[in-house]
Amino acid sequence: MNARTILFEKHVLAKARMVDFGGWDMPVQYDGIIAEHNRVRTHVGMFDTCHMDAFLIKGDLNPIVSQDLKTLAVGACRYGFLLNEEAGILDDQICYRLGESEWMMVVNASTAPADFAWVSQRIEAQDLRSTQSKIDVQGPDALAEVTRILGLDLSDLKRFRWKRFSNCLVSRTGYTGEDGVEIYATHEAIATFWDKLLANGVLPCGLGARDTLRLEAGLPLYGHEFDLTKSPAEANVMRYASKAESFIGKDALLERAKNLKEQLVAFKLEGRQSARNGQVVKQGDSVIGVVTSGSYCPTIAAAVGFAYVDPRHTVLGSTFSIDNGRALLAATVVESPFYRKK
Amino acid sequence: MMHYTKEHEWVKIEGTGATIGISHHAQEALGDITFVELPPVGKVLKAGDALGVVESVKAASDIYAPISGTVSEVNTQLDGSPELINQSPEDKGWLCKLTKITASDADPLMDAAAYKAFLG
Numbered sequence: 001m002n003a004r005t006i007l008f009e010k011h012v013l014a015k016a017r018m019v020d021f022g023g024w025d026m027p028v029q030y031d032g033i034i035a036e037h038n039r040v041r042t043h044v045g046m047f048d049t050c051h052m053d054a055f056l057i058k059g060d061l062n063p064i065v066s067q068d069l070k071t072l073a074v075g076a077c078r079y080g081f082l083l084n085e086e087a088g089i090l091d092d093q094i095c096y097r098l099g100e101s102e103w104m105m106v107v108n109a110s111t112a113p114a115d116f117a118w119v120s121q122r123i124e125a126q127d128l129r130s131t132q133s134k135i136d137v138q139g140p141d142a143l144a145e146v147t148r149i150l151g152l153d154l155s156d157l158k159r160f161r162w163k164r165f166s167n168c169l170v171s172r173t174g175y176t177g178e179d180g181v182e183i184y185a186t187h188e189a190i191a192t193f194w195d196k197l198l199a200n201g202v203l204p205c206g207l208g209a210r211d212t213l214r215l216e217a218g219l220p221l222y223g224h225e226f227d228l229t230k231s232p233a234e235a236n237v238m239r240y241a242s243k244a245e246s247f248i249g250k251d252a253l254l255e256r257a258k259n260l261k262e263q264l265v266a267f268k269l270e271g272r273q274s275a276r277n278g279q280v281v282k283q284g285d286s287v288i289g290v291v292t293s294g295s296y297c298p299t300i301a302a303a304v305g306f307a308y309v310d311p312r313h314t315v316l317g318s319t320f321s322i323d324n325g326r327a328l329l330a331a332t333v334v335e336s337p338f339y340r341k342k
Numbered sequence: 343m344m345h346y347t348k349e350h351e352w353v354k355i356e357g358t359g360a361t362i363g364i365s366h367h368a369q370e371a372l373g374d375i376t377f378v379e380l381p382p383v384g385k386v387l388k389a390g391d392a393l394g395v396v397e398s399v400k401a402a403s404d405i406y407a408p409i410s411g412t413v414s415e416v417n418t419q420l421d422g423s424p425e426l427i428n429q430s431p432e433d434k435g436w437l438c439k440l441t442k443i444t445a446s447d448a449d450p451l452m453d454a455a456a457y458k459a460f461l462g
Contacts, residue, residue: 028400029373032373033373033400034399208373208399272377272424273395296376
């Protein structure tokens with residue numbers, strides 16, 4: 001049987017459509033993906049992200065992660081990768097600096113058990129799965145609504161900073177391309193927050209909207225843009241690899257960056273028809289790559305996506321076609337993010 | 343009278359012509375429709391032929407002809423407003439019309455009561 005979050009029964013009561021996501025029963029939509037997407041872009045929405053995991057870590061974490069933690073202040077958090085020796089991406093994660101040598105690392109759901117094994121073999125780490133849950137509140141009104149409804153003063157909370165309250169930890173982060181927060185607390189406290197937010201007009205959003213929001217904002221997803229066969233070099237995210245510090249996989253990463261065999265590009269399709277994960281990218285008759293994510297995105301009203309292609313076809317404005325099995329869809333390489341908040 | 347297929351298309355037969363769409367259940371299962379591909383006018387379809395594609399945010403679904411006939415008209419409003427299928431699946435969100443129809447022998451059609459029972 002799949003795992004369930006503390007909020008599972010609430011999703012079922014709200015008549016959410018439930019799906020399997022990395023071994024978890026999660027809501028994919030409540031009243032409709034587009035309505036939920038638009039709610040986050042224009043006002044506020046909340047997400048059950050309890051399936052994600054976090055580790056409490058003590059010691060010198062820098063050699064294990066790609067991001068530079070030496071320059072990270074206590075009270076801040078930073079995005080980066082867990083890489084293996086070949087620079088393959090084990091996971092993408094965010095490290096919160098809780099104290100001088102105390103950290104919280106937040107990781108994806110399906111990769112969490114392997115991540116924990118990898119990390120705990122190398123440093124003192126505690127899996128917070130049994131004690132902690134998380135929700136995301138996202139949208140231009142997210143901070144104001146969390147303050148109004150939960151009574152948390154967020155006025156001094158800057159981007160990629162966190163703040164501890166008596167019953168929770170709040171960071172100004174998210175995965176939607178909008179302003180917003182992630183709230184970490186005990187399972188019981190998270191369930192109470194969810195009920196209070198809902199009772200005060202913050203509506204829930206599912207993984208469907210989370211996916212269109214992150215795609216539109218140009219944010220990669222583990223299992224799609226990232227996996228063990230890819231490194232930050234092919235994925236175009238070298239900015240999250242420290243230049244100053246050494247870390248597992250760094251030597252291999254620098255080698256791979258010199259001789260790219262494929263590279264992630266953002267593309268836009270001519271029509272509203274979507275390309276989908278796994279479809280082949282072609283130039284004439286030759287196969288030059290494969291799609292990793294693709295969807296119609298509501299705010300930009302266009303079908304966009306990501307693909308790994310031969311590095312010779314990554315120049316902005318270059319065109320290729322995507323074979324969906326019945327037709328060739330015309331695509332143009334464009335800049336990511338597809339959407340930037342005003 | 344409306345008839346339905348196991349693949350959740352509906353067909354409304356009037357004389358030798360018919361209108362085709364997808365059922366309320368189908369649009370609900372698909373979610374927000376974002377794109378519709380319809381057959382060219384004049385295309386001759388046999389019952390069971392793929393006649394087009396309906397895409398939602400999450401997935402693409404083939405639509406099959408419930409009966410045989412020739413495409414006489416397509417719902418061009420769906421190009422700019424595919425959400426009509428969600429809003430009015432069994433009326434304004436129709437997909438295409440056929441002429442010179444012949445009844446299906448591949449997939450027996452269900453009336454509304456039988457379709458409701460089929461959905462369970």
